[in-house]
Every structure is written in structure tokens, then in C-alpha cells.
Amino acid sequence: MKTTAVRLYGKKDLRLETFELPPLKDDEILAKVVSDSICMSSYKAAQQGTDHKRIPNDVAEKPIIIGHEFAGEIIEVGDKWKDKFKPGQKYSIQPAIYYEDGPVGVLSAPGYSYPYIGGDATYVIIPKDVLKQDCLLVYDGPGYYPASLSEPLSCVIGAMHANYHTIPGSYEHKMEIVDGGKMAILAGVGPMGLAAINYVINRKDRKPSLLVVTDIDQARLDRAAEIYPVELAKAKGIELIYLNTGNVNDPVKALQEKVDGKGYDDVFVFAPVPAVIEQADGILGFDGCLNFFAGPSDPNLKAKMNFYNVHYAYTHVVGTSGGNMNDMKEALQIMSEGLDPAGLVTHVGGLNSVPETTLNLPNIPGGKKLIYTHIDMPLTPISEFAQKGEKDPFFAKLAELVAANKGLWSVEAEEFLLKNAPKRI
Structure with a gap:
């Protein structure tokens, strides 16, 4: 299985590359990534490279996939986990794992430390580190972006608790x-x-x-x-x-x-x-x-x-800094019951926009930058959909859909984008 992903090789060195994933092991899961929201923590990791505590020292030779606020669909389940997970299930991941055998020890985390899992990819292999700590979470709600935003929402939930x-x-x-x-x-x-x-x-x-x-x-x-x-x-x-x-x-x-x-x-x-x-x-x-x-x-x-x-x-x-597993589960639960986190999202783009967006994140105003990894699309402010729609019917329809939701992103807009945006080859 080939994947296309944004990989970190060192300070400010992000590369969009296509490469082969290794064969799936019995204690791993193959998953499709659909959406990822870019976090300021990814910017910090990209700026600091190996100076960052979660980044392995050998990324120049073994690059890692960035992105840790992602959601998608399970494709294939290793034998060890077939009693718990099934192909076709939607998922989110709690990235704050603590595992002594991880690439950088207890600070290892998807999106920072692993060569085959991160949110800015088309397909990933979910390793045993994530699965053994019950950090792969099934999402039963509508759409994909709410599950991507469950991690930032869990931070708010954790603060209240x-x-x-x-x-x-x-x-x-x-x-x-x-x-x-x-x-x-x-x-x-x-x-x-x-x-x-x-x-x-x-x-x-x-x-x-x-x-x-x-x-x-x-x-x-x-x-x-x-x-x-x-x-x-x-x-x-x-x-x-x-x-x-x-x-x-x-x-x-x-x-x-x-x-x-x-x-x-x-x-x-x-x-x-x-x-x-x-x-x-x-x-x-x-x-x-x-x-x-x-x-x-x-x-x-x-x-x-x-x-x-x-x-x-x-x-x-x-x-507080971040949320824990229970906060994440609560976030997914309340979103499956109707809470829509769309107010967080101000920009939407494709996988091709990730390197530039990540490296310049502090200079891009607004809220969350939501990435759909199987499309090519410049990072675009939702507020500019209508203007772009004057010449492009694709953006005109997106503008219509978000206008129906108080100018916010929505499951309907996501569904239209996934069906009609230029697909990655």
C-alpha cells in the first residue's frame, strides 16, 4: 500500500512524498486518513526539529509523518485486534500516548515520533503503541471533521474538569x-x-x-x-x-x-x-x-x-495543557449527540497545502486550518468562498452550503468537497 504524506526531516524541512508502507503486522491496523486539523504544536515541531522532545534524533534518515488531530476510516485490522475493530469504522486518535518502547520513549506521539502514522497522510499504519493504550477511538457521529477536532475540544473539556x-x-x-x-x-x-x-x-x-x-x-x-x-x-x-x-x-x-x-x-x-x-x-x-x-x-x-x-x-x-483519554471520549460522545465544533474552522485545504501552512501557521489569521488529505486544494479561508465562487462554481456551491450554516463549515460542505474537489493522483 502506497501513501502520500508530509514528512519531517529536520528543522523547517517538510516534504510531501509518496512512499510504500510496510506490510501490516498482526498487532497493527491500516487506516485511511480523511481529515486533519493543523495544530500550533505541529508548527513548533517543524521549527525545532530534533530539538523538540517528541521528535526522534534520527529523522534525517527516518522521517516522521506530521499531524495529530486526524480522523478517517479503518481499512484493515491485524489479527490481534479483529475482536475489537472492523474495517469501515470511523475513528479518531488520542495522540498523547505514553509508551516506554516508543521512538522517543514516554514522549512518543503520533504526528511527532512515528514514520508511518500522522494526520497529514492518505494512509497510515496505526502501531501497537496506540492500540495497547486504547488510544484508537471509534467515532459514530456525522462527518469526519468533528472527529479531527475532538482533540482540541478535549483540551477545553479537560480545562473545565x-x-x-x-x-x-x-x-x-x-x-x-x-x-x-x-x-x-x-x-x-x-x-x-x-x-x-x-x-x-x-x-x-x-x-x-x-x-x-x-x-x-x-x-x-x-x-x-x-x-x-x-x-x-x-x-x-x-x-x-x-x-x-x-x-x-x-x-x-x-x-x-x-x-x-x-x-x-x-x-x-x-x-x-x-x-x-x-x-x-x-x-x-x-x-x-x-x-x-x-x-x-x-x-x-x-x-x-x-x-x-x-x-x-x-x-x-x-x-491545563491538553485533555486526557476520558476528555477525548467525552468530546466524541457529545459530538455524536449533535455538538458541532465547526466554529473552530476558518480555513480548508488539501494535503498539498500542508507544508507551507504548517511552517507559516502563526502568520495565518483565524482559527483551525482543516486539511482533507485525499484532495489537492490551496488553503482557502471560508470567508473567501463566495468571492472565489464568482468565477468557480465549485467554490460557489461551498459558499452556498456554509451560508446555510451561519457561515460555518458543515457536514454537508464536507461531503460536497470530498466528492467534487480535485483528487490526489
């Missing part, structure tokens, strides 16, 4: 957000912030009574309100407020006014900006939990915190 609160008179902590409490998501209308809003609104087991979402970009706030309107949240029992903190002299005061000065139970920071972190600290209520979600690139990032409140008001800080 990681928040904690105290029990008076006890040293035990209650994990989770406060059910019926007051929540704020600061700098919260970027792609991951939208995923958080989506999850909070659609979650069934617990939710806040108030959710305040802030940003300093009114256009992005308006777009978020269009995708997740306050009426939708109200129908789910949540008072949702979008607040532009760039238009007020004192953001902390403006946020506190929404809760009568009593502070918030759960505050999430979605931008690695000291001023935003300090706003979060300033609005914590008694026993309030500040979750620093944003991943900083500055190893010396610092912000002020009120330690008087730490001592007397029991305020505290938690940070």
Missing part, C-alpha cells in the same frame, strides 16, 4: 466548575474560546447560571454572538453576556458589576497576556478558581496576583 473548589472545614477539593455558578471566559472569542462557549452551552451534567465572555475586538464578539446567541444560552438556563473590555476604562469594575461585586466562581484566561491574567485575578470571588488555559510561548511570562485573597478568600490558580 480541572477546575476545583474547596469544602469548608476540609482539606478536600471538589473538582469541576461550580454548577449554577458564575463563569467568565476572558479573551474568549478566538477558536478555542468559541469551543469553550459551545461546550458550556451544550453540556448536560453541569453549567453556570451566568457566563460572561470578553474580548477587545467587537467584530469577533459580534461573530461569536451570531454563532452562539444569547437566546440559545437562555434556553439552556444560562445568562450569556458578551462584553468588550476594550471599550471600558476599568474592565475589572465592569465585570464585577455583572455579579454585584461578588466575584466569579470560575474564570478562564484564553490569552497569554499579563493584563488579562490580572483582570481574571481581580474578578475572582470567594473560593474562585482561575484557569490559565492559554499556552504561552514566553517561558518567563509573569503577572501580578493578589495573595491577600489567596490567603483569606481561598482564591487559587490551575493550568
Whole structure:
């Protein structure tokens, strides 16, 4: 079986190549990749090469396939796994595996460490490392892109689960957000912030009574309100407020006014900006939990915190990076029940667009760049479909389909693209 994939050979050295996969072993699975969303972590791996902790030292001789947010279809199952998996099943993969025998030990991960598995490929071999840790997850929902986005959504889910609160008179902590409490998501209308809003609104087991979402970009706030309107949240029992903190002299005061000065139970920071972190600290209520979600690139990032409140008001800080297996399973489950993560996606492209997109990811605005590995298509902003459609009926139809879904990507758009986009030869 031949595959075409984007392989990493060293720093900034990504190559789109076709090569032969080795014969399938009894403890492996052959799978087709349909979609992969490009993560900033792939950019970091491509920039750092062997300096990256997950990249093997011998990639110049044994290149690895990049991409770790992918979904597809099982093609062939080795004898050892035939009682659990079947050809034709759709799947996603939890890439954060921990396996001592992997190419770089416990830090080994698909998309970073392996020569025959990664999201930016047409076909892959799922190795025993993934299967033994139950990291191949069957997806029963519609389409493929939701399964690709289950990994970033699991990061949001993990953050919510990681928040904690105290029990008076006890040293035990209650994990989770406060059910019926007051929540704020600061700098919260970027792609991951939208995923958080989506999850909070659609979650069934617990939710806040108030959710305040802030940003300093009114256009992005308006777009978020269009995708997740306050009426939708109200129908789910949540008072949702979008607040532009760039238009007020004192953001902390403006946020506190929404809760009568009593502070918030759960505050999430979605931008690695000291001023935003300090706003979060300033609005914590008694026993309030500040979750620093944003991943900083500055190893010396610092912000002020009120330690008087730490001592007397029991305020505290938690940070998360990624989600675990249960978070991933929850993401797949809620998407199979109807949660659509399309708000994360702003660009769509084919496998041919991966090297340039990955190496220039910080300079490309918007949210997730969704790749379909069996087509050739330049990376294209969804917002430009209509303009391109003036000359190209293919993009005209895509524009029509996304317009029917509030300008968002959709299963219908995906189905049309897979049937009509130029196929890889």
C-alpha cells in the first residue's frame, strides 16, 4: 500500500512524498486518513526539529509523518485486534500516548515520533503503541471533521474538569466548575474560546447560571454572538453576556458589576497576556478558581496576583495543557449527540497545502486550518468562498452550503468537497 504524506526531516524541512508502507503486522491496523486539523504544536515541531522532545534524533534518515488531530476510516485490522475493530469504522486518535518502547520513549506521539502514522497522510499504519493504550477511538457521529477536532475540544473539556473548589472545614477539593455558578471566559472569542462557549452551552451534567465572555475586538464578539446567541444560552438556563473590555476604562469594575461585586466562581484566561491574567485575578470571588488555559510561548511570562485573597478568600490558580483519554471520549460522545465544533474552522485545504501552512501557521489569521488529505486544494479561508465562487462554481456551491450554516463549515460542505474537489493522483 502506497501513501502520500508530509514528512519531517529536520528543522523547517517538510516534504510531501509518496512512499510504500510496510506490510501490516498482526498487532497493527491500516487506516485511511480523511481529515486533519493543523495544530500550533505541529508548527513548533517543524521549527525545532530534533530539538523538540517528541521528535526522534534520527529523522534525517527516518522521517516522521506530521499531524495529530486526524480522523478517517479503518481499512484493515491485524489479527490481534479483529475482536475489537472492523474495517469501515470511523475513528479518531488520542495522540498523547505514553509508551516506554516508543521512538522517543514516554514522549512518543503520533504526528511527532512515528514514520508511518500522522494526520497529514492518505494512509497510515496505526502501531501497537496506540492500540495497547486504547488510544484508537471509534467515532459514530456525522462527518469526519468533528472527529479531527475532538482533540482540541478535549483540551477545553479537560480545562473545565480541572477546575476545583474547596469544602469548608476540609482539606478536600471538589473538582469541576461550580454548577449554577458564575463563569467568565476572558479573551474568549478566538477558536478555542468559541469551543469553550459551545461546550458550556451544550453540556448536560453541569453549567453556570451566568457566563460572561470578553474580548477587545467587537467584530469577533459580534461573530461569536451570531454563532452562539444569547437566546440559545437562555434556553439552556444560562445568562450569556458578551462584553468588550476594550471599550471600558476599568474592565475589572465592569465585570464585577455583572455579579454585584461578588466575584466569579470560575474564570478562564484564553490569552497569554499579563493584563488579562490580572483582570481574571481581580474578578475572582470567594473560593474562585482561575484557569490559565492559554499556552504561552514566553517561558518567563509573569503577572501580578493578589495573595491577600489567596490567603483569606481561598482564591487559587490551575493550568491545563491538553485533555486526557476520558476528555477525548467525552468530546466524541457529545459530538455524536449533535455538538458541532465547526466554529473552530476558518480555513480548508488539501494535503498539498500542508507544508507551507504548517511552517507559516502563526502568520495565518483565524482559527483551525482543516486539511482533507485525499484532495489537492490551496488553503482557502471560508470567508473567501463566495468571492472565489464568482468565477468557480465549485467554490460557489461551498459558499452556498456554509451560508446555510451561519457561515460555518458543515457536514454537508464536507461531503460536497470530498466528492467534487480535485483528487490526489
